[in-house]
């Protein structure tokens with residue numbers, strides 16, 4: 001490892017690897033570090049992502065695609081089912097990945113573009129001079145090290161410390177964190193080409209249960225609940241109840257616990273010499289919790305903005321604000337709308353969910369967009385006009 005780089009990326013998840021790759025493609029000298037000894041492992045993800053978004057970044061590869069899904073089913077608390085086609089469900093359907101292999105494949109593309117990759121290498125603090133971030137301190141396979149960089153990228157996920165070290169407020173309120181538990185369940189009857197979602201305040205308070213197929217008889221069965229709805233019963237307790245009801249014979253071969261930001265993006269994503277990407281910048285979707293695609297989008301924007309800034313010799317806070325602006329332009333509108341949608345869903349009773357679902361049974365969802373779906377809900381449920389009108 002050298003003592004100086006153009007860019008150091010902290011964290012080799014999808015967001016960090018894409019930031020590293022993009023910066024390296026611009027000819028910059030890039031170091032990508034990962035504290036774990038294996039990139040992508042352990043997995044903290046249900047691994048679902050949209051085809052269209054993903055293929056902007058990676059050519060599909062059967063080695064990391066477990067299942068192709070062509071639709072989604074949403075089950076209301078009383079069991080009423082709404083079926084969505086691929087066109088409507090959009091980013092919520094597509095592929096179910098094998099992230100242990102996928103994350104590694106993305107990091108490999110960064111390496112191929114010229115980035116140096118170091119595992120078992122953890123940033124522990126930032127070097128800050130005259131208010132500008134200019135490197136990191138850390139542990140590399142147990143030994144202390146220091147490395148300087150013109151720009152540091154914080155890609156260290158939901159538990160991000162890099163932003164805090166730089167003085168950025170990254171604190172998440174309990175109402176803006178989905179805490180999750182998931183089992184990889186095998187030998188179960190599922191619809192192998194559908195992502196299924198189960199709603200209900202008794203089932204997953206302020207969240208939902210998902211069943212994402214990973215093969216013909218295998219699925220990620222998981223659940224997210226809002227931190228603010230915690231009453232002493234943990235996500236894993238709700239998940240066990242769901243399993244007992246839906247898949248009593250299922251065999252659990254892996255357990256995952258984790259959390260997703262459901263806050264919408266941070267107000268501040270950058271400062272002098274530093275940008276935050278992916279979950280570290282809270283760019284995950286507040287309603288679905290999906291963060292793979294949004295993280296990669298923010299990583300690509302970061303790589304491009306950093307390259308321009310370094311080439312111009314100006315990595316000041318003012319210059320790097322272009323990153324904040326571009327992420328806001330690209331993802332901000334969707335994140336704001338979905339944050340409002342989350343706030344609506346969270347306070348919706350099971351009775352209202354049931355009646356909205358019933359009002360949509362029989363609607364042809366073949367050629368509808370999400371805004372059209374919301375309009376359809378309002379038309380059929382005029383009482384919800386005030387709450388839902390704000391989402392457009």
Ligand SMILES: Cc1cc2nc3c(=O)[nH]c(=O)nc-3n(C[C@H](O)[C@H](O)[C@H](O)COP(=O)(O)OP(=O)(O)OC[C@H]3O[C@@H](n4cnc5c(N)ncnc54)[C@H](O)[C@@H]3O)c2cc1C
Pocket residue numbers: 010011012013014015016033034035036040044045046047048049121122123124155156157158180181182222256257258259260277278279280284289290291292293295
């Ligand atoms: C249960 C669950 C289910 C989910 N399901 C989905 C889903 O189906 N679809 C979807 O799109 N999203 C899903 N998500 C969200 C998704 O996993 C994240 O949004 C996504 O992984 C964010 O990518 P990232 O690169 O920002 O961060 P991460 O993937 O979290 O990567 C951050 C990396 O930084 C490393 N790191 C942290 N600190 C340091 C340090 N100091 N030094 C060096 N390395 C460090 C970590 O080890 C980690 O590898 C789910 C999340 C959970 C918890």
